[in-house]
Amino acid sequence: MDIDQRAEALASDLGADKEEVRADLQNLLEYDVPVDEAVQSLRRKYGGGGGGGSTPSAKAVGEVTTEDASVTVTARVLTVGKRTIRYQGDDFTIFEGELADDSATISYTAWNDFDLEPGATVTVGNAGVREWEGEPELNLGDSTDVTVEGETLEVPYEVGGEAALDDLSPGDRGVTVEVVVAEVESRTIDGRDGPTDILSGVLADETARLPFTDWNPHPDLTEGASLRLADCYVREFRGVPSVNLSEFTTVTPLERTVEVSDSAPREAIGPAVAAGGAYDIELVGSLLDVRDGSGLIQRCPECNRVIQNGQCRSHGQVDGEDDLRVKAILDDGTGTVTVVLDHDLTAAVYGGTLEDALEHARDAMDKEVVAATIAERVVGDEYRVRGVLSVDEYGANLDASEFERVEESAEDRARALLSEVRA
Structure with a gap:
């Protein structure tokens, strides 16, 4: 059902002017208000009820669900952010952040400037509710009223957005x-x-x-x-x-110099993967296998993706550029991850340059000899790997920035691993 049909049906149901209802509906949709919420808002405006009556229910933050059309909450403003977004070709300045009471926190998006300040206690009346990444979020728009309360609501959350x-x-x-x-x-x-x-x-x-x-x-x-x-x-x-x-x-x-640790946090593989990834992390485990696609490879000169038989998935037939790479399986007993070594780390493991690897492959008349040589040198040993851990539907990958054979004793490694798992 398009906007004209929905506006006509709504105007008929409410006994209101179609053009006026259509203009109000279009305005709400342009502010990214979900259509069902916009309809409920107009029902309230024109006295048509719906969604539990013309007055939204007052709820604690922790009671708000994605099933609510609109609510009234009294909460403390934790953070206020401001940025510009583009919607349907137009730029809008929005305000966003988190509210909280003693039951929970909830994110919000305000399409008008309500002069929200971190630390203020406010009653937000007739706030729309939408689902955002599986959780309820408050939408503050034209039909929302915000009242600053004189008494401060105490909440068990930090105010102001300061974070490490x-x-x-x-x-x-x-x-x-x-x-x-x-x-x-x-x-x-x-x-x-x-x-x-x-x-x-x-x-x-x-x-x-x-x-x-x-x-x-x-x-x-x-x-x-x-x-x-x-x-x-x-x-x-x-x-x-x-x-x-x-x-x-x-x-x-800043007048001070922010101190930065030279090391990355060491974690067990299983919990790290379960957490969904990390930008800078250190994993230690046994290198079990060197996967296909290691050793001598070719990349697309346009997008740098690895190509097969001169074919790039994005650019078709291309003249590939030679490179070195390793994809290896690291296991520490709690889980596994695919470790990806770039050109420089692969050359160090191989013990030669790209030109050395190309000559090696020509002499053997088999480019797989480079990957086989690397596998002989690394499989079965313990390694400390630092880098970026990403987890998606294809599995867990660690793009390595450091790759070193572990010299510490097996007893020390086991004790460290047990300590991390118990933590």
């Missing part, structure tokens, strides 16, 4: 971090308004390292700078949190 990198999760909004810019590069991408300059790289603090993207390049984001980044939002990138900066993010140089 290892506390961040995809979906967080309005967060503030103090970090070092570990890596940064300027890139031009094909953005929504054509070629767009952005910054991307890696942020670090005492707890973790995470990737970032600055969609409105801030000049203070230089390598090695210690900065306070206020009003960031977090997305998922390859299964791990990614910090995003917008035009509303405030970047302030």
